[in-house]
Amino acid sequence: MSYNNILVQKQLPTAIVTINRPNKLNALNKDTIGELHNAFKDLQKDKDVKAIVLTGSGEKAFVAGADISEFSDFSEKEGKKLAAKGQKQLFNFIENSSTPVIAAINGFALGGGLELAMACHFRVASNNAKMGLPEVSLGVIPGYGGTQRLPQLVGKGRAMEMIMTAGMITADQALAYGLVNHVTSPEELLPLCHKIIGKITNNSPVAIAYAIKAVNAGFKNTVNGYEQEIEAFGACFGTDDFTEGTSAFLEKRKAEFPGS
Incomplete structure (x- = not known):
């Protein structure tokens, strides 16, 4: 464009x-x-x-x-x-x-x-x-x-x-x-x-996106930031980035996050 x-x-x-x-x-x-x-x-x-x-x-x-x-x-x-x-x-x-x-x-x-x-x-x-x-x-x-x-x-x-x-x-x-x-x-x-x-960019883009959402929630009167953090934390467990990140840590290698 x-x-x-x-x-x-x-x-x-x-x-x-x-x-x-x-x-x-x-x-x-x-x-x-x-x-x-x-x-x-x-x-x-x-x-x-x-x-x-x-x-x-x-x-x-x-x-x-x-x-x-x-x-x-x-x-x-x-x-x-x-x-x-x-x-x-x-x-x-x-x-x-x-x-x-x-x-x-x-x-x-x-x-x-x-x-x-x-x-x-x-x-x-x-x-x-x-x-x-x-x-x-x-x-x-x-x-x-x-x-x-x-x-x-x-x-x-x-x-x-x-x-x-x-x-x-x-x-x-x-x-x-x-x-x-x-x-x-x-x-x-x-x-x-x-x-x-x-x-x-060494880190999970999916986790970063959830972190941005959770941090911003803490400054909104209509949203409970702690609840948003809990929801986002839980959602991370269902991502490919979480699987890759934890596997890389346990295998003592650099993570290659797929971004999903």
Whole structure:
């Protein structure tokens, strides 16, 4: 499939999805959100893709925010619809992806850009990255999950301060807050992601998918995370990956997981 605003490269077992609007600092617009949804949907179906890296083109920005020109004249009803559709189509979709998604934050991650990074399963940042949720400076609040995911990651107090001040934090601050897992140089950003993915792909993709589902359940008020873990744990016993993993362990050899 061809895209206008994103690039998809497969370096198996990894796929790299790059938001490619450098003249707009990779700002999210309706078309880009739709293309990202389609790309992630296709990649999840590809059994050869074991992990996905999401990043931005150029050296300045991961995603510098949403494309404000698209919604500056929206009504209340249109604003609500915008947030609901975006969350369902992309942000929640990535969070619940059975394929691990790593955000490689290569510059500014602001507003919808930080919300997109937070929807990924974890984040790696270059040392020139800056992050923040500046929405209140525009008279609105984060609408793509920012008010929910940021407190989960950094705690309520820090999230409140970041949202209310509309300020930016550095990559090192983000690391101290727990917002990102690692900070490295711009040159080493993708190589570090590949190194981490190398460790992930040694393991059962089926078990990883169940683990993602169980962890996410713990942050949903309508789901009992412990019950979800029990169900997922039990389901693993019926998989070929479990048979291979336990056999390899007992036979003192490296597991070759079939992914089923």
